[in-house]
Amino acid sequence: SYVLTQPTSVSVAPGETAMISCGGNNIGTKPVHWYQQKAGQAPILVIYSDTDRPSGIPERFSGSNSEHMATLTISRVEAGDEADYYCQVWDNRRHQVVFGGGARLTVL
Amino acid sequence: EMQLVESGGGLTQPGRSLRLSCSASGFTFRDYAMYWVRQAPGKGLEWISGIDWSSNVIGYGDSVKGRFTVSRDNARNSLHLEMTGLRPDDTAFYYCAKDNRRGTMELQKGFDLWGQGTLVTVSS
Numbered sequence: 001s002y003v004l005t006q007p008t009s010v011s012v013a014p015g016e017t018a019m020i021s022c023g024g025n026n027i028g029t030k031p032v033h034w035y036q037q038k039a040g041q042a043p044i045l046v047i048y049s050d051t052d053r054p055s056g057i058p059e060r061f062s063g064s065n066s067e068h069m070a071t072l073t074i075s076r077v078e079a080g081d082e083a084d085y086y087c088q089v090w091d092n093r094r095h096q097v098v099f100g101g102g103a104r105l106t107v108l
Numbered sequence: 109e110m111q112l113v114e115s116g117g118g119l120t121q122p123g124r125s126l127r128l129s130c131s132a133s134g135f136t137f138r139d140y141a142m143y144w145v146r147q148a149p150g151k152g153l154e155w156i157s158g159i160d161w162s163s164n165v166i167g168y169g170d171s172v173k174g175r176f177t178v179s180r181d182n183a184r185n186s187l188h189l190e191m192t193g194l195r196p197d198d199t200a201f202y203y204c205a206k207d208n209r210r211g212t213m214e215l216q217k218g219f220d221l222w223g224q225g226t227l228v229t230v231s232s
Contacts (some may be wrong), residue, residue, distance in 0.1 A: 033218030090215035
């Protein structure tokens with residue numbers, strides 16, 4: 001089955017830039033989507049189709065995708081960005097949705 | 109306002125069955141693929157099932173294939189998950205989610221709407 005690999009945790013100081021990676025075989029050929037999940041809440045979509053932001057998501061959130069790695073970048077990190085972040089793709093060979101294991105962003 | 113509300117969770121014993129429902133409002137339900145995702149306490153997101161707008165294309169995660177059945181009623185704007193042969197490792201919050209793009213179940217644009225989840229606990 002298709003596997004997405006994320007770091008378990010990422011730590012960054014307020015105002016700095018956080019980069020959360022999502023590795024997968026030839027992931028650059030698939031649209032990648034990113035979710036933010038704060039404690040006790042349902043996930044929300046923050047980036048879809050590699051780089052697009054849903055309405056209401058700050059411009060500080062951006063995405064990229066190339067070859068074997070997709071990346072979620074959060075600029076000028078705020079305390080309110082502290083959450084778990086998940087990447088997601090469609091495995092078109094097995095017709096299944098795949099999530100990464102999730103990365104916990106800690107704002108120092 | 110678009111909204112998804114799950115129901116049907118609760119405490120049940122191993123081997124028993126449970127039926128979850130998801131009521132949709134604020135959008136044209138029949139146009140979109142819908143999904144179930146679960147999250148065990150303290151763990152990550154796990155995709156369980158998906159169903160396209162017409163119910164012609166259905167998929168399941170490996171851990172539930174053969175035990176869970178997804179269905180939808182477009183006339184009633186509702187999504188369902190029939191869970192049989194429940195095991196303790198099925199214990200989780202179960203979320204329904206909406207595709208961000210009309211039509212097929214190919215996840216071109218992610219899930220743009222999630223419910224708040226319903227907790228299923230499987231324990232003797």
